[in-house]
Amino acid sequence: MATPWQQVLEQVPTLNDPQAPFSYSVTPDGVIVGFWDVAKIQMLGLTGARSFDKEFRIDVRPTGDGEIDYTETGTETSGSIGATGGSFSKSTFKGKSSQKSFGFQAGIGGSSHGERTNAAGWSFDTDAIKKPLLGFLEQHGWKQKKGFFGRLFG
Secondary structure, three states: OOOOHHHHHHHHHHHOOOOOOEEEEEOOOOOEEEEEEEEEEEEEOOOEEEEEEEEEEEEEEEEEOOEEEEEEEEEEEEEEEEOOEEEEEEEEEEEOOOOEEEEEEEOOEEEEOOEEOOEEEEEEEHHHHHHHHHHHHHHOOOEEOOOHHHHHHO
16 A cells, blocks of 8 residues: 555655755645756857756656656757857757766866856766656555556556
8 A cells, every 4th residue: 555645745855865966856736856957067168158958857746546657857958159150959858768868068167057167077867866766656655657558468
């Protein structure tokens, strides 16, 4: 039997680790949110400037007795400007995914999450933020909602 959702929500802050680059919280309407501000980099180089932003969010809500569902949202923006012109790109994702990515930028000056630096790197793995949360919920008896094929063949 699953722990009542309200009791689970009260324990969500225990998931937060000051060493982790992400955090968990609860919205007023009872949704658990995991948020990761992966990268916020701005660099100035000899020939121009670059920026890179990446965020990830997972929203978990109960869907039935002892059953949860979640949605992931990710955004990534990058831009550059130099002597030959500029560019900008933005991509967004909403659904379920498994991602691993990393990057590095260096310049003569810049910032990463508001801190001054000449070099900044980032690494990202969806499992790093999802596994602790989904494991916590499973320990409390909450199972992931089965999709169409899971119900069909499960």
